[in-house]
Amino acid sequence: MSLSAQQVIQLIEELAPKKLAADWDNVGLQVGAYDQRVSKVLVTLDVNRAVMDEAIAKEVDLIISHHPVIFKSLSEVRFDTEIGRIIRSAIKNEINIYVAHTNYDIAKGGLNDLLADKLDLLDVQILQPTFEDEVKKLVTFVPEESIDEVREAITSAGAGWIGNYSDCTFQMKGVGAFKPLADSTPYLGEEGQLESVKEVRLETIVPASKLKRVINKLNKVHPYEEVAYDIYPVEINGESFGLGRIGKLKASLSFVELIAQVKKQLGVADLRVVEPKVDTIKKIALCSGSGADLIKKAAFKGADLLLTGDLKYHDAELAVELGLGIIDAGHYGTEIIMQKGIVEYLKTKIQERGLEEIEVSSAKSNKGFIQIV
Ligand SMILES: [Zn+2]
Numbered sequence: 001m002s003l004s005a006q007q008v009i010q011l012i013e014e015l016a017p018k019k020l021a022a023d024w025d026n027v028g029l030q031v032g033a034y035d036q037r038v039s040k041v042l043v044t045l046d047v048n049r050a051v052m053d054e055a056i057a058k059e060v061d062l063i064i065s066h067h068p069v070i071f072k073s074l075s076e077v078r079f080d081t082e083i084g085r086i087i088r089s090a091i092k093n094e095i096n097i098y099v100a101h102t103n104y105d106i107a108k109g110g111l112n113d114l115l116a117d118k119l120d121l122l123d124v125q126i127l128q129p130t131f132e133d134e135v136k137k138l139v140t141f142v143p144e145e146s147i148d149e150v151r152e153a154i155t156s157a158g159a160g161w162i163g164n165y166s167d168c169t170f171q172m173k174g175v176g177a178f179k180p181l182a183d184s185t186p187y188l189g190e191e192g193q194l195e196s197v198k199e200v201r202l203e204t205i206v207p208a209s210k211l212k213r214v215i216n217k218l219n220k221v222h223p224y225e226e227v228a229y230d231i232y233p234v235e236i237n238g239e240s241f242g243l244g245r246i247g248k249l250k251a252s253l254s255f256v257e258l259i260a261q262v263k264k265q266l267g268v269a270d271l272r273v274v275e276p277k278v279d280t281i282k283k284i285a286l287c288s289g290s291g292a293d294l295i296k297k298a299a300f301k302g303a304d305l306l307l308t309g310d311l312k313y314h315d316a317e318l319a320v321e322l323g324l325g326i327i328d329a330g331h332y333g334t335e336i337i338m339q340k341g342i343v344e345y346l347k348t349k350i351q352e353r354g355l356e357e358i359e360v361s362s363a364k365s366n367k368g369f370i371q372i373v
Pocket of ligand 1: 067288289290331335
């Protein structure tokens with residue numbers, strides 16, 4: 001049982017499209033080839049020596065990592081450096097390495113949403129918007145008898161979503177005309193004769209990020225040899241994406257209670273904290289990894305506390321000035337949950353799509369680099 005690397009990567013990119021990644025980031029397939037067969041996937045926060053050894057021992061074909069292996073561009077691959085040895089091991093053992101980093105932080109259902117789920121936050125919003133999807137209008141012309149099949153195909157590929165409504169389409173009956181020319185293989189009609197057919201004009205909206213998938217699906221199910229469709233720009237706001245999240249706890253907690261909850265939910269034994277100004281905490285901002293840049297934003301949006309990692313001394317000073325509490329659960333502590341998140345996502349999607357079953361596991365050897373003693 002196996003899938004191509006491309007098939008697995010496509011599932012990841014449906015969740016975390018590469019275009020959501022920050023400009024400075026490096027995401028995507030970093031070692032390997034899209035057409036390689038994959039029967040075992042290992043999901044990891046980092047690719048270090050221990051994780052590579054685990055991948056080799058488990059005979060993994062594809063590593064999906066959060067942190068990039070190749071971050072800045074390489075001008076050489078030398079085996080007297082750790083990165084060179086890791087790349088050599090990957091190539092020698094035919095292990096592909098794929099990275100979903102800031103695009104996965106930002107994605108709906110990505111790392112920051114996982115973190116918000118851990119705290120059971122309600123009314124979760126984006127803390128720092130970074131990207132807004134465009135919206136396109138798609139119009140196609142379909143013979144009456146195929147309308148249901150075409151509508152179902154394009155809406156299931158992502159067309160027709162408005163707020164909390166799916167399958168939003170409009171259709172109008174009319175008459176289409178065409179003349180099949182030499183070498184055509186028309187669905188109906190004869191070569192050289194003008195044909196008219198009862199058609200339905202089907203229109204809907206599509207996020208630009210899903211347009212390619214919708215058009216592919218349309219071409220696949222539409223009965224005509226040459227599918228007629230138009231794509232129009234639309235002046236309405238698309239879906240927003242961004243870094244960090246802000247939301248409300250179901251019930252207010254004291255700082256001590258919140259600390260206990262964070263330790264339990266993230267499985268972190270030690271936290272570094274800055275006490276908030278308020279006695280009870282209701283509104284929480286969070287950002288996985290290094291989110292101290294969002295201290296001002298969190299305070300401005302009325303958060304009582306920011307949960308993040310990698311807090312520096314002067315970040316803490318700023319938080320005190322703004323009255324914002326901080327829980328620093330560590331870079332590793334706020335991000336290691338991605339392993340389970342992606343494993344579960346892939347297993348669910350593979351089953352839902354009826355794809356061949358492959359083994360997807362979470363790296364066990366990735367322990368983080370910092371210990372508190
Ligand atoms: Zn990170």
